Amino acid sequence: MTEVIVELKNVEKSFKKSERQDLLVLDNVNFKMHTGEIVALLGKSGSGKSTLLRIIAGLVNPSNGEVLYRDKPVQGPARGIAMVFQSFALMPWLTVLQNVELGLEALGVSRDERRQRALKAIDTIGLDGFESAYPKELSGGMRQRVGFARALVVNPDLLIMDEPFSALDVLTADNLKSDLMDLWTEHKTGTNGMLLVTHDIEEAIQLADRIIIFRSDPGSIRAELHVDIPHPRNDQEPRYRALVDQIYTLMTTSPDRPESLLAAGGKATDISLGYRLPDVDISELIGLVEEMAEPDQEQSIDLPELVEELSLDVDNLLALTDILEILRFANISKGDIELTPAGRRFAEADILQKKQIFANHLLRYVPLARHIRRVLNERPSHRASEGRFLGELEDFLSEEEAERVLKVVIDWGRYAEILAYDYNAGTLSLDNPE
């Protein structure tokens, strides 16, 4: 029989933004996890999925709502839950063996038993021979294996993983994933459930029995999908491909647009001043647009294919498509992307023309850029301190996020030559330095 391992009831999390305001990062999250299940939390970066994982782990307290682990409220890290970290979080001054033993030491396990269990876990995860190595001697993949061994050695009831494969290269990650799945299907992990946070769509489909898709601003559950494909899963299978398409469609549809899934063509978004502009590098944006305008590309391109072809990170692609849509350079619907006429013109223009087109679109469709430009125009000195705009942005965003967004706009504005910026003084102006 399956039992409930973890249950979340109306979980909310907000961070203090200023004396008066709070910033809501998780809103009304409800879900249950059962024994024998692998669940993936899938979402863009900054959607609060990692925060949710830390709430379940007991590292962060929810502002509202309740987390139950085996029917008991979670208050601080619970025994029985072990975690694998994105950045491995190994102690660099401890050997592989000592790292694996650490959790047992904390539990007060005797020296001999500790050693025995640690050696067994190291053996299971395929690290035999590296016991006395220090983490810095190991490659990323090996380090994460230590992370897994350290988690599994305490025989956790629930294993939670925070983007465990995202710091590894593709081949290493695949290798580690398939090893983990082998252990899981052969019941060698000793755990009753696994919960994983990821932004990689295919990774979620490959591993999970259930995928929970997150939306951002504030983070909340947008959809839940069951994956009923037996392991090992073949990524060419029609059911697998259909799932990939379905998730791309879900994730590229901006939640601000009411179910535009059905609306043909999909309307581009109008964003507000405090919109969390994605971190996008101009040259990457231009590169993508030019690639899409190549004669051998079809009018409307399948997003999963584009990801594969350009070997892009999904997170990165979503950021790029987001800004392409905002700037009206492309339309996205049903997991396909298509350049608008303006986008095509942009792709075919020369360097200086590109800047002009970009500047026009930036001022028209990105309210923050428009606002900064207006302020600079209105002032007799044509200059303003960045602090002024940061203050305004902080009405909508956290301090850190405001800084990031302003930096993105300054970057784009400099490229478009609609503003100049002095790094040392921290001032924005219209003129270029002499």
Place this chain on the structure above:
Amino acid sequence: MSMRYNKVYTQEKFYLAPNRWDFLALVFIFAIIGLLIWSASQMAAPYDVGTGLHISLNPSNLPFYALQTTFRMLIGLVISLLFTFIFGTWAAKSKQAEKIIIPLVDILQSVPILAFQAIAVVPFIMLFHGSMLGPECAAIFAVFTSQAWNMMLGFYQTVRNVPDNLKEAAQMYHLSAWQRFWRIEVPFSMPGLLWNTMMSMSASWFFVVATEAITVSGQNIRLPGIGSYIALAIGQKDMHAVGFAIITMLIVILLYDQILFRPLMQWAEKFKTEETDNEIESYSLVIDVLQRTRLLAFVRRGIIRFDDLFVNSIKSGARAQHKPIFSYQKYQRFFTWSWNIILIISVIFALSFLIFFVLHTVTWNEVAQVFLYGAYTATRVLVLIVLCSLIWVPVGVWIGRRPGMAQIAQPVVQFLAAFPANLLFPLVVIAIVTFHLNVEIWTTPLMILGAQWYILFNVIAGAAAIPNELYHAANNMNVKGWLWWRRVVLPGIFPYYITGAITAAGGAWNASIVAEVVSWGHTTLHATGLGAYIAEYTRTGDFHRIALGVGVMSIYVLTFNSILWRPLYNLAEKRFKI
């Protein structure tokens, strides 16, 4: 990069019989232990102020004097370490404690160390009346004050900078506070802590030598040690003895480095979070010998056992896994406020007490006079920094650009920095006396004699850290001469240079107390300045004026820090970090 996969956990089966290296190591270790015990027994000998301790200029006594000086250093080091662990951790963990400890230590750091000495000697002598322990404690206290602040601030910073993911991992795996301290915080801070200790150790030699022979309230106190030996040699104009003392000190520092710090540095390699390439591998003869012994495997096993018991047996409270979580923000606010008010009141109280104490005997006119003295000394410090920079920056760059040279020069310069410059004072004084040079000008270089090496040391490191490609690019564009300095090298070494200059300036202020009044036999040279003022009244034991002098010097140092060095440091951090 050494990739040794020797399995530590199976080592217990091998290494049973001792080999020949073991005997060497044993002799060595017993010798050290024996000498330390002997030194300790000398310390507690009875003594009364006024009865001059017998110090002999016979060179055969020098090894014993050196040993006693070294022993003082070691004790001071241990106390500093304890202080660092306790207060550094406390400040890093508690917001309330942080609010007192950090500003306090920040100020203490800018108080000249010999000034502490001037104030601390009398209470110590009174405390251990009739025993050598009084003056001994005073000397150890000087070592402590020259190390503790620096070490503690560094440790506090690193404990606060433990990466979040390591903290989270510690929480997830239920480490207790005690386990976290020994498994995460101390190891994470280890490389920085060692480096800081080594750096402050250099300064400590200077102060321990300076404080062994002190004159308090007209009384000469001479502790057996190198400092007293050289003081006596100066008094008796014995050139040979001065030479012997200098040679002994050279050997002592060399041994200290080899026996204590090299092995520690090599051991600390494993605490570095990432492997870095272009670092100078530290080699230690001692480690080399020890590693050939079977004793080491034995000892190591013992240490592992002990470490296990030490870290894992003490069950501190934090292992309780369900901490009650409640919001006490309302109370916290109230608490913070009242805490701040208490702090402000006590600061005002302390300040007014100090002012009252000083003005009790000293007139406003004299206060103004002391500030003027301060200005003289400040001018000296600034001029010296400029002069030293003009000399050592080009030299440092020249060396730093040649990796082979830098490899050799770096440890030499480090060694020079550690050598207590006050041992060399007699040489300069003899020159001044012989050639009838201007005292005001020619005693000045004494202040920077020890501190100048920090500039050179850092400039070498900076020039070596500039990527070779930048030099190639500059070369390729035919950037030469002054343009090359202005656009390539100077900006490149700026952050390093600033660090060196700050340390050198601090050292110069400290040294001014011993450098502005120097003597050779019965000839005593007086320069005009704040250092001379403090030295003068320390000799006569006028506490009001010592307090005034020390206060004014601290004000000068703090002012310089906040209007000159800190902005420059921030600029370097922000703009010139490669």
